[in-house]
Amino acid sequence: MNLPISDLPLFLLGTALLLGFSWKPLRHPGSHGFYRFFAWEAILALVVLHRDYTGGQIISQTLLIVSLLFLALGYGALLLRGRADSARQDGALYGWERTTALITGGIYGLIRHPMYASLLTLDWAMFFRAVSLPGFALATVASLLLQKTAQAEEKECLAYFGEPYSDYMQRTRRYSLPLLESSSSGINHSTPKYRPVTPLLRFPPTPPVPALAAASMPHAQRCRTGAAAWRPAPSRR
Numbered sequence: 001m002n003l004p005i006s007d008l009p010l011f012l013l014g015t016a017l018l019l020g021f022s023w024k025p026l027r028h029p030g031s032h033g034f035y036r037f038f039a040w041e042a043i044l045a046l047v048v049l050h051r052d053y054t055g056g057q058i059i060s061q062t063l064l065i066v067s068l069l070f071l072a073l074g075y076g077a078l079l080l081r082g083r084a085d086s087a088r089q090d091g092a093l094y095g096w097e098r099t100t101a102l103i104t105g106g107i108y109g110l111i112r113h114p115m116y117a118s119l120l121t122l123d124w125a126m127f128f129r130a131v132s133l134p135g136f137a138l139a140t141v142a143s144l145l146l147q148k149t150a151q152a153e154e155k156e157c158l159a160y161f162g163e164p165y166s167d168y169m170q171r172t173r174r175y176s177l178p179l180l181e182s183s184s185s186g187i188n189h190s191t192p193k194y195r196p197v198t199p200l201l202r203f204p205p206t207p208p209v210p211a212l213a214a215a216s217m218p219h220a221q222r223c224r225t226g227a228a229a230w231r232p233a234p235s236r237r
Contacts, residue, residue: 007048014044024092031092032153035145041121042142049138050130063125067118073107081105081138088160102161104168113150114166117175118147150174 018040026035075091082099090098091106127139141191157165 001076007051011045011048014048015041018044024094028092030062030152032149032156033092035149035152038144039119039142039149042138042145043126046123046135046138046142050126050132050135052130058131060125063121065127066203067121067125067198070107070114070118070121074118077103077106077108090156092183102157102164102168111175112172113153113175114144117149120175146175176208 003006005013022033022037022040025031026037047129078099081101081103082097082193083101085100086098088098088100099152111117122147123139154165154169163166171218187204189231
């Protein structure tokens with residue numbers, strides 16, 4: 001691993017490129033693009049810091065493949081189904097971000113932010129590329145910033161799409177697949193209501209025993225019946 005001071009020129013070059021791409025959202029603090037820039041900066045610092053191969057390469061390469069898969073599925077669906085239109089007025093959005101159709105199919109039917117899922121897996125892929133304590137700190141900061149980015153974008157989508165997006169949030173996860181996340185904001189995990197089970201076999205009621213039958217008789221009849229039961233048997237001569 002190179003010393004941080006030797007990586008500074010590379011980091012500054014990457015920062016200049018990110019600033020050139022993010023100047024519009026940086027003029028709107030609180031927008032999702034504003035937080036996204038700082039998430040990119042943390043990931044850039046991690047990429048520069050962990051350029052050398054010293055960590056768990058199997059984990060890192062697997063996460064990189066997953067990151068590319070999220071990126072391809074998410075960006076492809078955004079271009080094909082998003083119906084970007086410049087009529088959507090938002091100074092913090094670029095042209096390809098000004099979608100006018102709510103995408104609920106494909107990868108967006110499982111998670112709401114596949115693009116941020118791509119950045120999240122890239123983030124930790126670079127951490128496992130050359131595990132270090134500074135790298136862990138940067139990966140954690142980037143993850144928190146991506147969380148903030150996703151929350152800000154959801155507020156923007158709620159403001160634009162309204163109730164349809166609120167319903168969409170209730171049935172999808174933020175950026176983790178169902179097998180990787182036990183719970184998520186927006187999913188209703190209420191206890192299901194069960195109906196009483198009808199028995200398959202019905203048995204006839206048990207006939208009353210003599211004592212219960214006797215108890216149901218009138219008082220006078222019970223006395224006569226009891227006297228007859230205790231009458232001594234006739235003697236034989």
